[in-house]
Amino acid sequence: MDDVMNASKEFFHQPLEEKQKCSNLVDGKHFQVEGYGNDQIKIQNQTLDWSDRLHLRVGPEKEINLANWPKQPESFRDVLQEYTSRSKRMKHIILGAMARLLELDEEYFISQFSERAPTTVRINHYVPCPRPDLVLGFKAHSDDGVLATLLVDNDVAALQVLRDGVWYDVPTNPRTLLVNVGDFMEIMSNGIFKSPVHRVVANAETERSSLAMFYGLDTEKEIGPAAHLLHENQPARYRKVKIKDYMAGFYEHFARGTRVLDTMKT
């Protein structure tokens, strides 16, 4: 855990020129999700976050494009790949336990992941912000995917979760994985597991890094609430949705500060 956090911080501490070697703007203009840089501009006057980001596809193995990965620091590729494979084991344990909690077959959630299911990493780096009253480190959102795991480098108060209209600080500790339920899990569990709306506030004094690993599903797949969870008194709260259609709306909703998940409720 320390190794992957240290390599990530080392990447962000390099000169801009080095980081831009894996820019998410191809030829300086065409946006791609993978790479270093800010969000894609989807709407006019879009508010950007006080953050530096690196997005990488880390699975499935045959879709990893190392050309988009940083070459510096040298250890970066190996430690990220090692972290990814260990995290996968964690994900299986967690998903098995979540299925058991709902009295579903232990493999229920794990079996939703086909060979083509994407795993992506987002590494966030927040430098001290002179005006934390004016900008967020990460605007309010819920995570796409089934699960996300989050690793942070220090315990500075930054991450907050929204509950009943009130923002609460989330205690985060280095070397402790924070497991976040994503929108796909909310749909499949028929809302029993909630995908929380969260944000990161900017900090005037302390820099902070975080590494989020997102477990997504094949874009051709359709998901809906698990049939075993539905009965007369418990109707489906979400309609069936193709992952492709969810993803098509995700980034625009994210840019507007709304949730694509809300459009999928029955």
Ligand SMILES: O=C(O)CCC(=O)C(=O)O
């Ligand atoms: O930096 C954090 O604590 C959270 C980042 C986050 O929510 C994300 O990358 O989706």
Ligand SMILES: [Fe+2]
């Ligand atoms: Fe998030």
